[in-house]
Structure formats: C-alpha cells, structure tokens
Amino acid sequence: MDGPRDGSGRDSAPRPHATESGVRADGGDAADGDVAADRGGPEAVSVSVVLPAYNEADTIxxxxxxxxxxxxxxxxxxxxxxxxxxxxxxxxTPEIADRLAAEDDRVRHFHSDERLGRGGALERAFEAADGDVLVYFDTDLATDMRHLEELIERVRSDEADVATGSRWIPGNVADRPPKRGVPSRVYNGLVRTLxxxxxxxxxCGFKAFSREAFDDLKTEVEDDxxxxxxxxxxxxxRRGFAVAEFPVEWTPKGDTKVDLVRDVFGMGSQIVRTFWQLSVRPRLSRRVGIVAGAVLALVALVLMTQYIDFETVLTEVGDADLALVGAAAVIYVLSWPLRGYRYRDILAELGYHERVGFLTGAVFxxxxxxxVFPARAGDLIRAYVVKARRGIPYPSGFASLAAERVFDLLTITSMAGVVLIGYTATGQTAELARTITGAEGAGRVAVIVALGVGLVALAAVVGIALSARSDRDFVRALVYRVSTDSYADFVAGVVGRFVDDLQTVAGTRRGFSRVGAASVAVWTLDVVTALLVLAAFQPELPLVELVAVSFFAVSVGNLAKVLPLSPGGVGLYEGAFTLLVVGLTPLSAELALGAAVLDHAVKNLVTVIGGYASMLGLNVSLTTAVEETREVREHGEEAPELD
Known part of the structure; x- marks a missing residue:
C-alpha cells in the first residue's frame, strides 16, 4: 500500500500500510493537483491541526x-x-474520516492499517502537514477550545517554539478524580525530578510546535x-527551545483506567530510558566505568558486613584444611568447560556452531x-561478545542466554526437590520448617526467595510445555488479561519470542537431553565444590548426610541468588546456605557460616580470574559491553564491531 501523500502531490515520509484520503490506494478519486488547487496550494496553509484518533467513531x-x-x-x-x-x-472511524475529507477540502485523513501508537500517528501526520505551526489536541475536547487561539498564537507569534496547556499550574489546578489525578501527579513529579x-x-493533550522545533526534535524522540x-x-x-506552559480549563471526559503494563512498565521504563540517555550516558567514559566497578565492588563488601561476622569467619577459615579447599577450586575450574559445551549445544539448536573455548570465555x-554490575547486567554482556566476535544476532544471543537460565533453574530446583523428598522420607521436614520459620534476617529472606523462584521456574516450564502443545497463543491471552494497550502487544511479543526460542532449544529430545545432562553435570560439580569446602572444616558428619546437606544448601542458595538483590548474590547465598546447614545438621552456626563464605569466595575468585583472562584474550571491556547491550535493547540497533 502506498505511503501517505499531501495535497501538493509530494510524497511524505513513508510509513507501512498508511494512506491519505484524496489519494487513497484503495480507490479514492481525487487527483493530487485538484486537492492542491482546492486548498490554494500548500504555501497558503500556515497552521496544521492534527487529531489523533483511535476508535473515535462516536465523537470524531x-x-x-x-x-x-x-x-x-x-x-x-x-x-x-x-x-x-x-x-x-x-x-x-476510517469511513467517517474519509467522508469528512471528501466533503471539506480543509480536512485530510491519514489512515494506518496497523497501530502506530499515538506518538507514531502524530509524527507521521506532522511530517506530511503543510503548516509551519503544528498543533494537536485530544479528540474528546477535554480542554476548552477557547484556549486554542492562545495555543496557536504562542508559537505563530514566535513567542515560543513549543506551547503546551497545563492542568497543574498553581492557582488553576484541574478538578480531577483520584484515579486520574494521583497517577498524573506522581508521573509529572518523576519527570520533573529525574x-x-x-x-x-x-x-495534557493540548500542544503546539513550530516546524523548526519539530523537525529538529523528531529524530531524537524514540517513543512512539x-x-x-x-x-x-x-x-x-534540553535543546534550548523556548517552551511556554499556560493554564487551561480542562474537564475530564468519560472514564479512564490505570493500565498496569502501559503506565507502570511502559511509561516508567521510558522515564528511566530517557534519564539514562540525557543524564548518565553523556558522563560515561572508560575511567568512569572502572571507578564505578570499583565502587560497586566496595558496596558489595559493605553489604556483606551486614550479614556476616568477619571475626567468626576468619577464625573458622583459619582452621580449614587448605588441601581440600584447593581441591574444591580445581573441581570448580573443571565445571567451566562444561558450561562452554552446554552453551555450544544451546546455540547449535538455534543454528549457530561455535568452538567451546570461545564460548567458555564468553561465559566467564x-x-x-x-x-561487578547490579541487577545481573553481566548476563547481557554475553550477547554482546558473541555478536561482536562471531556475528550472532542479538535476539539469538538473548534467547540462548534465557534458555540457559531456564535449564539452570530447572536443574537446581529439581536437585533441591529430590533432596527434600529424602528429608521428608527420614522425618526431618518438620525440623527444617521450624528452622526456616524461626530464622531472621538474610537467611530467612534468602530461603523464602529461593522457594518462590523455584515455584515460578516450575510453573514457567509447565506453561511453556502446555503452550507448545496448543495452537492458542497463551502468552498473549495472559498479557491481555492485564492490558490490551500497544505496550501490552510489545510485552506479549517479547515473551512470545522467548517462549518460541526456548521451545526450539528444548523442543527436541536431542537438544533437551544434551543441554539437560550438561546442566546436571555443571551443578553437580558446583555442589561437589561446596562439599569439599565444607569437609575442609572437619564437620564430623556421615558421608551421606554431608552429601545431602551440600546438595540442598547449594541448590537453595543458588535459587536465592536469582533475584538481583545484591551484586553477585553476596549475602543471600551465604544466608541460605548457613541457615540450612545449621537446621539440618548439628554443626555450629560459626562453622556453617565460614564454609558458606569460603565456598562462595572460591567460586567467585575462579570466576574473576577466568573472566579477566578471557577479557584480555578476547579484548572485551565490561563497561563497553554493558553500554552497547543497553543501546540495543533501547534502539534495536546493531552494536559496532570490536577493534
């Protein structure tokens, strides 16, 4: 279908599936020259008013x-x-707008077969408009139309480059119901502050822009x-344009609803994204990144002191058998090539074949x-590395990482479940429950988080399996129960692609068995590492009991780390590990805490050494990688290749 065309016969910026009445690709009979002649030529038009319309048949x-x-x-x-x-x-609405455009040459209609979003529809219409003053307001006419002349004259007189009505200027606050007023105040407060x-x-849907301001800003504005x-x-x-805000009389029309997906996740994420682009990114440099990493590491240490008595830890660690600790480190090192093999098999299911050595480095x-980075931002770095070094597209990189995480969750949840069944069979479940409910602080929080994550992981796997056996789009149906907004479409699309990619990885017996077996091997070595560290403290436990408590404590501890409540899960892992060891064995809290800290320290030390060696070998900067992956998520752009 042709893109929209204006009255002079020139093509405006093309948009998919969009037409203008008068030059409709579906059979409109008005000629381009006739439309221009009726208007007296585009140069005669100085003011263009755009009415964004979505299902407005009753009012348009x-x-x-x-x-x-x-x-x-x-x-x-x-x-x-x-x-x-x-x-x-x-x-x-399209039929009515067509008729209005046919009856009055002052009216034009731009149609889109697909949702462009309010911003997308406005931008498309402004680009094709003939006027030098570009105006829009909401079609419900909530703002009193007596203010329209002032809105236009503010820009037409060159008093301002941008003019906007306001319902919140002191002394002229609109009478809004709490359902609208409270979210609006919070939203505007966040925009003003951040x-x-x-x-x-x-x-307020009552704004005007000069052509110069619009043309200058439209390439920078990303939301549609x-x-x-x-x-x-x-x-x-920020660009120095004169922006005039003036009070308007505004009356709410109809009802509204607070849309969870759009208002909380959509608008909130856009505020954060704009804050990052305008206030954070311009100040970033390699030096700043190094300093920030050091500060985050220091913060992690401070967090650790909130949960851990270092004097107790040092006393217990000093008595540990260093030979067993060294053996634990060697065992943990052996788990990393297995991670590389597993990642190779995941990528192979998605159609990409890479060497294990390179992929092990990417995982490191x-x-x-x-x-180093909060909120598990390091997970995004892997997608950057495989894209920059091997050309694997970002969507595939993100999907492969998501598949790996699901297998991790499923494996450690299953391990914890098997051991829990064993404890139930031996009558220790009641004692375990009393230990958890009677605990306080990080240990209890960690175990509760672990249980929640485990249940969510199992529910997600069951849901994915059921959706694979049905032609119905369960993801979209579930999201639409919360919202039917275009942001809901976006969220449903992202989750849907994730589910599809996960089904691709785990949808064949070969893929599921290979990746699943590798996951079991990876986490078994993780448990053996903790077992050897615990044995280094000479706990005097029977071997069966030592193995069982190690499997359970490590599984629950790693489930507690899934939520990014602290960098690297520091504190959460130690809290869960200590609580379970103390609750299931006669060992002292001091010994259990020392073993938990040393186990986590050994694993983190191996990870850091391997990570920095891999960064040197692949010439990768952590700060650059995080920045590039953020840009990809925000813009959908390709990141530049590494030098």
Missing part, C-alpha cells in the same frame, strides 16, 4: 466540526487544515506512544560482569 465528526469552526473564528480562510491521524481503528523539566504538566509528547517537551528544553566474562 463533532470534534472535526468544532475544530474547523474554532479555527475559522480567528484564522483567515485557507490558512489552516485539520488532519485526522487515524491509528489502525477497528470501528467506523528529567529536570521545568514544566508542571507533560501529558504515550510518552512521545513528554519526551518532546523534555528534549525541547558474563559471569564476571554479574559480580
């Missing part, structure tokens, strides 16, 4: 008529146009939905990043 005709009548009261004939930016409507905006109201106008206002202020680097 009255809104267009009111808009034309108001504009005609203070603008010369032929100097304005009204554009209905209809955004993939599912009702009669994005350093001087405006009171960023979401509800955050679009907020981002325009924020970036306009990403795990080292998790020890």
């Amino acid at each position: 005709e009255a809104t267009v008529e009111t808009t034309l009548r108001t504009l005609a009261s203070f603008l010369a004939p032929g100097s304005f146009e009204v554009i209905v930016a209809e955004d993939g409507c599912a009702d009669r 994005l350093r905006s001087d405006l009171r109201d960023h979401q 939905h509800w955050f679009w106008d907020t981002e325009m206002l924020v970036r306009a202020q 680097i990403s795990q080292t990043g998790n020890l």
